[in-house]
Amino acid sequence: xxxxxxxxxxxxxxxxxxxxxxxxxxxxxxxxxxxxxxxxxxxxxxxxxxxxxxxxxxxxxxxxxxxxxxxxxxxxxxxxxxxxxxxxxxxxxxxxxxxxxxxxxxxxxxxxxxxxxxxxxxxxxxxxxxxxxxxxxxxxxxxxxxxxxxxxxxxxxxxxxxxxxxxxxxxxxxxxxxxxxxxxxxxxxxxxxxxxxxxxxxxxxxxxxxxxxxxxxxxxxxxxxxxxxxxxxxxxxxxxxxxxxx
Amino acid sequence: xxxxxxxxxxxxxxxxxxxxxxxxxxxxxxxxxxxxxxxxxxxxxxxxxxxxxxxxxxxxxxxxxxxxxxxxxxxxxxxxxxxxxxxxxxxxxxxxxxxxxxxxxxxxxxxxxxxxxxxxxxxxxxxxxxxxxxxxxxxxxxxxxxxxxxxxxxxxxxxxxxxxxxxxxxxxxxxxxxxxxxxxxxxxxxxxxxxxxxxxxxxxxxxxxxxxxxxxxxxxxxxxxxxxxxxxxxxxxxxxxxxxxxxxxxxxxxxxxxxxxxxxxxxxxxxxxxxxxxxxxxxxxxxxxxxxxxxxxxxxxxxxxxxxxxxxxxxxxxxxxxxxxx
Ligand SMILES: Nc1ncnc2c1ncn2[C@@H]1O[C@H](COP(=O)(O)OP(=O)(O)OP(=O)(O)O)[C@@H](O)[C@H]1O
Ligand SMILES: [Mg+2]
Numbered sequence: 001x002x003x004x005x006x007x008x009x010x011x012x013x014x015x016x017x018x019x020x021x022x023x024x025x026x027x028x029x030x031x032x033x034x035x036x037x038x039x040x041x042x043x044x045x046x047x048x049x050x051x052x053x054x055x056x057x058x059x060x061x062x063x064x065x066x067x068x069x070x071x072x073x074x075x076x077x078x079x080x081x082x083x084x085x086x087x088x089x090x091x092x093x094x095x096x097x098x099x100x101x102x103x104x105x106x107x108x109x110x111x112x113x114x115x116x117x118x119x120x121x122x123x124x125x126x127x128x129x130x131x132x133x134x135x136x137x138x139x140x141x142x143x144x145x146x147x148x149x150x151x152x153x154x155x156x157x158x159x160x161x162x163x164x165x166x167x168x169x170x171x172x173x174x175x176x177x178x179x180x181x182x183x184x185x186x187x188x189x190x191x192x193x194x195x196x197x198x199x200x201x202x203x204x205x206x207x208x209x210x211x212x213x214x215x216x217x218x219x220x221x222x223x224x225x226x227x228x229x230x231x232x233x234x235x236x237x238x239x240x241x242x243x244x245x246x
Numbered sequence: 247x248x249x250x251x252x253x254x255x256x257x258x259x260x261x262x263x264x265x266x267x268x269x270x271x272x273x274x275x276x277x278x279x280x281x282x283x284x285x286x287x288x289x290x291x292x293x294x295x296x297x298x299x300x301x302x303x304x305x306x307x308x309x310x311x312x313x314x315x316x317x318x319x320x321x322x323x324x325x326x327x328x329x330x331x332x333x334x335x336x337x338x339x340x341x342x343x344x345x346x347x348x349x350x351x352x353x354x355x356x357x358x359x360x361x362x363x364x365x366x367x368x369x370x371x372x373x374x375x376x377x378x379x380x381x382x383x384x385x386x387x388x389x390x391x392x393x394x395x396x397x398x399x400x401x402x403x404x405x406x407x408x409x410x411x412x413x414x415x416x417x418x419x420x421x422x423x424x425x426x427x428x429x430x431x432x433x434x435x436x437x438x439x440x441x442x443x444x445x446x447x448x449x450x451x452x453x454x455x456x457x458x459x460x461x462x463x464x465x466x467x468x469x470x471x472x473x474x475x476x477x478x479x480x481x482x483x484x485x486x487x488x489x490x491x492x493x494x495x496x497x498x499x500x501x502x503x504x505x506x507x508x509x510x511x512x513x514x515x516x517x518x519x520x521x522x523x524x525x526x527x528x529x530x531x532x533x534x535x536x537x538x539x540x541x542x543x544x545x546x547x548x549x550x551x552x553x554x555x556x557x558x559x560x561x562x563x564x565x566x567x568x569x570x571x572x
Binding site: 051073074075076077078082085089090091092094098102104105106118157161 | 429430433434436437439440441443444445446447448449450451452504
């Protein structure tokens with residue numbers, strides 16, 4: 001299967017800290033990939049480089065053959081790359097529905113096209129909320145919602161962008177044990193129903209290992225493993241990195 | 247949801263009706279004062295777009311009033327251009343300058359943008375005085391009064407005619423603004439205001455939308471300034487000083503930046519607060535502005551507009567519950 005995303009020799013440093021050093025990996029279209037590693041390994045930084053929030057000092061990011069490093073950050077949504085944020089980055093003064101509608105921004109032809117009350121967008125946004133069981137809070141401002149619900153609203157907003165590539169940064173953090181179990185099902189369903197290729201950063205190992213086709217492991221900014229979940233779990237370098245960090 | 251709409255349109259229709267019949271129940275001078283209210287409301291609507299929706303600050307909107315006022319004044323005096331042509335041109339001129347300032351504003355965050363626009367407000371009167379040949383210096387420019395069109399002669403006074411023109415424009419702008427802020431454009435601005443990184447990640451071009459907000463807002467201020475100049479029949483440099491800019495910001499904050507009703511309330515405040523305050527003491531207006539701004543930002547950040555809205559909402563909820571019980 002051809003790679004949808006190809007990251008090549010990606011490096012970035014902040015002052016003296018090398019957050020990523022020569023990281024390369026590929027993600028096949030339609031796959032769910034886990035991106036794991038101890039705290040500070042560079043997982044979020046890797047997402048931020050792919051989505052152009054950070055400028056890597058060297059390396060390339062190819063999405064379906066297109067060099068993403070040549071694009072401005074706001075151009076990626078139109079390529080149907082969407083993400084969620086580790087710290088939840090919602091539009092706090094807007095309702096759940098309006099948050100999700102911002103996810104549609106790049107799918108309207110123009111502001112003028114979006115002028116006419118955008119009923120189509122609204123219908124689709126409500127369908128996405130329904131899909132994630134959030135219909136009941138469509139008209140609630142997101143500010144007052146519980147953390148776990150806010151994470152789901154972020155996911156809904158990302159789905160509204162009809163992603164080909166979906167980057168999830170710790171979707172399970174702050175969720176209860178049952179919610180994590182249902183999240184595993186949701187992630188798999190999303191891959192199937194939306195035809196999305198997913199990269200998921202997670203510390204919750206059971207979740208990662210149960211949904212991923214393939215797991216990439218970072219430690220101290222370097223890739224130390226890249227294999228199937230079963231193989232990664234047996235990998236001495238991975239065990240060492242996690243024990244060393246613990 | 248249907249109920250919600252009925253209520254919203256209902257209250258708008260009620261206010262529109264009130265505005266339509268009001269001139270017939272108040273003295274001519276009252277209509278004249280309410281014309282200013284309408285003009286200030288249009289200007290504050292611009293601040294609601296800029297500060298309320300897109301989160302950018304302008305302490306210098308008086309400068310755009312000046313551009314609007316001088317555009318109609320000079321086009322009329324030098325070229326004899328009628329108001330129905332010069333008024334849109336005032337919006338255009340002010341809007342274009344606003345786009346330019348918006349580009350500058352992209353490089354300035356928060357307090358620096360406030361300072362830069364404050365400087366603009368301070369510089370406006372002396373700039374107008376400096377270019378004497380064009381602007382007539384400190385003497386300003388006299389405008390011809392707005393004439394009542396033929397068919398309406400004898401039916402309404404010139405004050406009433408200007409009142410209706412102003413409030414019709416205000417109505418159109420309120421409607422257009424409401425539509426725009428509830429569309430893709432408005433959501434993009436709100437998203438940038440609440441979380442720029444997330445907005446950008448979903449395709450919102452921050453430069454484009456922040457600049458649009460500035461131009462859009464300035465165009466409204468240009469129209470407002472033009473109306474004020476026509477009503478006063480006079481454009482003079484000192485009318486566009488820092489006092490005007492601060493009055494507009496005060497009106498916007500007190501009225502409320504996150505509901506369009508705030509512009510209406512703000513317009514009333516800008517027109518009448520100085521008059522009331524002057525009765526207390528000639529120096530009172532600026533002191534009252536200052537104190538009110540501080541108190542509101544601390545205790546009522548949503549302004550009177552939001553406070554009224556929540557009061558009405560809770561009343562309605564209580565009423566609803568009683569219904570359920572009975
Ligand atoms: N904007 C930044 N400025 C300075 N240092 C940064 C910045 N972003 C990340 N870093 C540093 O880069 C390293 C990698 O951080 P990153 O957030 O990518 O880790 P992570 O793998 O996502 O960790 P976690 O599991 O805790 O979220 C850390 O040392 C972090 O302090
Ligand atoms: Mg992280």
